Amino acid sequence: MIGKSDIVIVGGSFAGLALARALALALAHQARIILVERQPAGATLVDPRAYALSAGSKRMLETLGVWADLAPHAEPVRAIDITDSALEHAIRPVLISYDNSIAGNEPATWIVEGARLRSALLAAVGQTSGVSQFQTEVQSFAADGAGVSIALAGDRELRTRLLVAADGRHSPLRDAAGIKTVRWSHPQIGIVTTVAHERPHEGRAVQHFLPGGPFAILPLGGNRSCITWSEERNRALAILQLDDAGFLAEIEQRFGHRLGALALAGPRAHWPLEFLMARALTAPRFALAGDAARSVHPIAGQGLNLGLRDVAALTECVADAMRLGLDPGDDAALERYARWRRFDSITSAAAFEALNTLFSNDSALLRAARDAGLGVVERLPGLKRMLVSEAAGQTGEVPRLLRGEMA
Numbered sequence: 035m036i037g038k039s040d041i042v043i044v045g046g047s048f049a050g051l052a053l054a055r056a057l058a059l060a061l062a063h064q065a066r067i068i069l070v071e072r073q074p075a076g077a078t079l080v081d082p083r084a085y086a087l088s089a090g091s092k093r094m095l096e097t098l099g100v101w102a103d104l105a106p107h108a109e110p111v112r113a114i115d116i117t118d119s120a121l122e123h124a125i126r127p128v129l130i131s132y133d134n135s136i137a138g139n140e141p142a143t144w145i146v147e148g149a150r151l152r153s154a155l156l157a158a159v160g161q162t163s164g165v166s167q168f169q170t171e172v173q174s175f176a177a178d179g180a181g182v183s184i185a186l187a188g189d190r191e192l193r194t195r196l197l198v199a200a201d202g203r204h205s206p207l208r209d210a211a212g213i214k215t216v217r218w219s220h221p222q223i224g225i226v227t228t229v230a231h232e233r234p235h236e237g238r239a240v241q242h243f244l245p246g247g248p249f250a251i252l253p254l255g256g257n258r259s260c261i262t263w264s265e266e267r268n269r270a271l272a273i274l275q276l277d278d279a280g281f282l283a284e285i286e287q288r289f290g291h292r293l294g295a296l297a298l299a300g301p302r303a304h305w306p307l308e309f310l311m312a313r314a315l316t317a318p319r320f321a322l323a324g325d326a327a328r329s330v331h332p333i334a335g336q337g338l339n340l341g342l343r344d345v346a347a348l349t350e351c352v353a354d355a356m357r358l359g360l361d362p363g364d365d366a367a368l369e370r371y372a373r374w375r376r377f378d379s380i381t382s383a384a385a386f387e388a389l390n391t392l393f394s395n396d397s398a399l400l401r402a403a404r405d406a407g408l409g410v411v412e413r414l415p416g417l418k419r420m421l422v423s424e425a426a427g428q429t430g431e432v433p434r435l436l437r438g439e440m441a
């Protein structure tokens with residue numbers, strides 16, 4: 035046995051790091067928290083993904099003392115343009131354009147590079163008393179009435195009262211807990227890279243709906259943008275084989291000429307796209323958070339935001355229970371968390387699936403129907419405001435951290 039604790043979090047990526055920091059602060063550093071991550075701290079800092087953080091996620095990172103580190107590098111999204119055209123069209127006319135702000139002219143979304151977000155979270159957790167970090171792999175666990183025994187690589191063991199799996203979409207712990215999933219593969223691959231452009235983006239994010247899948251242009255600092263591009267699988271594999279000039283030509287065809295000449299400005303990476311939903315969010319003394327709970331299509335850039343909403347709700351449920359002198363693995367606290375997150379998780383995932391199915395095809399009939407639908411949204415400012423507020427994570431029962439209050 036190498037340690038006893040109140041809470042063990044497995045997975046030291048975005049969800050796990052944010053949860054460790056949030057629980058420690060909410061419980062005034064009185065809980066013993068252990069964070070286990072199998073990779074060395076710097077290993078995944080090369081991820082070229084950039085994240086569209088909602089205003090709610092930003093508020094939470096402010097409350098956790100992480101935003102100050104990110105602020106100089108975070109790019110506000112002032113407006114969003116949406117187009118819907120065939121790949122060979124030379125011009126991609128804007129179908130709908132949003133002013134992406136919520137009350138008080140606050141941007142509804144901020145773009146943050148994944149490597150910066152992770153290093154800001156790592157730095158904050160490193161300075162948090164009450165959190166110990168172990169770099170090792172969790173192999174199995176067993177829950178009993180009094181706690182959970184966790185087997186680590188190298189025949190070591192941890193004992194705790196609540197185990198949280200923030201171990202990503204392939205979550206070995208979710209399987210070990212006997213939680214089943216609903217999952218299917220998308221016939222698409224997600225390609226991500228960074229480009230530099232001649233002219234400034236002026237804070238405009240663009241979503242080109244193309245038959246192979248959505249091609250998103252997310253504004254970054256300087257004259258740079260992150261491309262998050264879903265493409266039909268075989269075509270994506272062929273594009274990924276191209277040399278830099280060929281790869282850039284494929285991007286130029288989709289990007290358009292709005293911002294002048296383009297150049298590659300970062301590595302390319304790709305991910306198979308998969309829908310995954312855990313059938314339950316908890317088991318005795320066990321909870322799922324982040325992609326371990328669900329993995330959604332990147333079409334709306336909401337996967338991490340959903341994970342941070344898990345973190346905010348779980349922190350509130352566990353901290354409220356512990357302040358009453360209850361066990362962190364208290365059944366009622368975990369049931370409250372599961373009830374709180376179930377609806378948002380399922381409805382969001384279903385909406386992103388529907389959007390991808392509706393837009394990622396070459397049917398002229400479907401294009402006419404969806405363009406008529408978008409035309410209605412364009413003409414109704416109230417509906418647009420509602421959609422922006424939804425994407426900002428400000429609707430429904432919002433956990434305290436997402437409102438900018440300590441949990």
Ligand SMILES: Cc1cc2nc3c(=O)[nH]c(=O)nc-3n(C[C@H](O)[C@H](O)[C@H](O)COP(=O)(O)OP(=O)(O)OC[C@H]3O[C@@H](n4cnc5c(N)ncnc54)[C@H](O)[C@@H]3O)c2cc1C
Nearest residue numbers: 045047048049072086172201202224324325335337338339
């Ligand atoms: C192409 C693409 C673009 C995206 N764009 C956006 C976007 O714009 N906005 C957005 O909100 N979301 C976006 N997402 C989704 C986002 O990337 C994920 O939701 C997020 O990375 C999930 O974070 P996580 O911390 O839950 O899991 P992960 O980042 O998967 O981390 C899991 C961690 O657990 C560790 N681990 C696993 N098993 C063990 C074990 N047994 N022992 C110890 N450690 C273990 C792993 O090493 C890993 O570090 C995108 C996803 C894709 C594929």
